[in-house]
Amino acid sequence: MNRRSLLLGTAALCLSAPALASEEDICTVPSELNTITQKLPHLAERLRARQPVTIVAIGGASTKGSAAGPRELAYPHRMQLVLSALYPDVPFKVVNKGVSRETTQQMLERFPADVFAEDPVLVIWEAGISDAVRGVEVDDFAGALQKGVDEVKNRAIDLLLVDMQFSRSSRAVIDFERYLRAIHRIGDVNDLYVFPRYEMMRYWAEQNVFHFDVTTDDERAKVAAKVYDCIGRRLAREIQAAAQ
Numbered sequence: 001m002n003r004r005s006l007l008l009g010t011a012a013l014c015l016s017a018p019a020l021a022s023e024e025d026i027c028t029v030p031s032e033l034n035t036i037t038q039k040l041p042h043l044a045e046r047l048r049a050r051q052p053v054t055i056v057a058i059g060g061a062s063t064k065g066s067a068a069g070p071r072e073l074a075y076p077h078r079m080q081l082v083l084s085a086l087y088p089d090v091p092f093k094v095v096n097k098g099v100s101r102e103t104t105q106q107m108l109e110r111f112p113a114d115v116f117a118e119d120p121v122l123v124i125w126e127a128g129i130s131d132a133v134r135g136v137e138v139d140d141f142a143g144a145l146q147k148g149v150d151e152v153k154n155r156a157i158d159l160l161l162v163d164m165q166f167s168r169s170s171r172a173v174i175d176f177e178r179y180l181r182a183i184h185r186i187g188d189v190n191d192l193y194v195f196p197r198y199e200m201m202r203y204w205a206e207q208n209v210f211h212f213d214v215t216t217d218d219e220r221a222k223v224a225a226k227v228y229d230c231i232g233r234r235l236a237r238e239i240q241a242a243a244q
Contacts (some may be wrong), residue, residue: 053077073228076095082237083240126143128179142183142185151191165197210223
């Protein structure tokens with residue numbers, strides 16, 4: 001099934017702390033964008049044993065949460081709140097290692113100090129935006145991504161990839177498609193889940209849930225915070241499904 005296909009539907013969300021009972025009414029996406037078949041076996045084992053879980057989220061400005069402001073509004077923290085509610089007997093620690101404007105190769109170089117030193121059971125890697133903006137050769141992008149995948153898997157750590165953000169204005173001037181195809185190809189080859197953020201955000205834009213190309217800084221920050229909250233919620237639910 002094509003995860004990136006789009007269906008009509010409705011969506012809504014709120015910025016408040018996660019209220020799981022009402023989650024079905026918020027952050028809605030079509031089923032094709034909300035299906036995970038891959039498993040996270042190391043995380044699943046840790047959850048069954050009710051042992052502490054450390055997750056490292058590494059990526060660029062959208063992982064750091066720059067557009068919204070405080071890191072408490074970034075999607076890794078929003079995800080942690082939901083996971084803690086889903087698994088109240090398991091201590092969760094989500095470490096945010098987002099750094100603005102880094103290519104995939106530059107992120108890879110941070111793995112020893114910023115990822116492996118934290119001893120995570122799961123790594124969430126958001127990649128591709130800066131590569132596309134800078135015009136990095138797609139083969140070089142894919143090569144760095146594959147090397148990182150190999151390093152994580154060789155350490156018996158679960159891995160989940162996150163693709164790019166969407167906005168109409170950025171899409172008009174930046175060729176994201178080649179990088180999107182590359183990251184999803186890497187996911188397919190390595191049997192890894194690629195969280196389809198790009199298509200989720202495009203769906204929300206087409207359904208007029210979010211207007212990503214707002215003009216003022218205050219408007220942009222508010223929209224970014226809501227989107228990060230929604231991404232965090234969706235990631236937490238996908239992680240729950242993959243850890244069963």
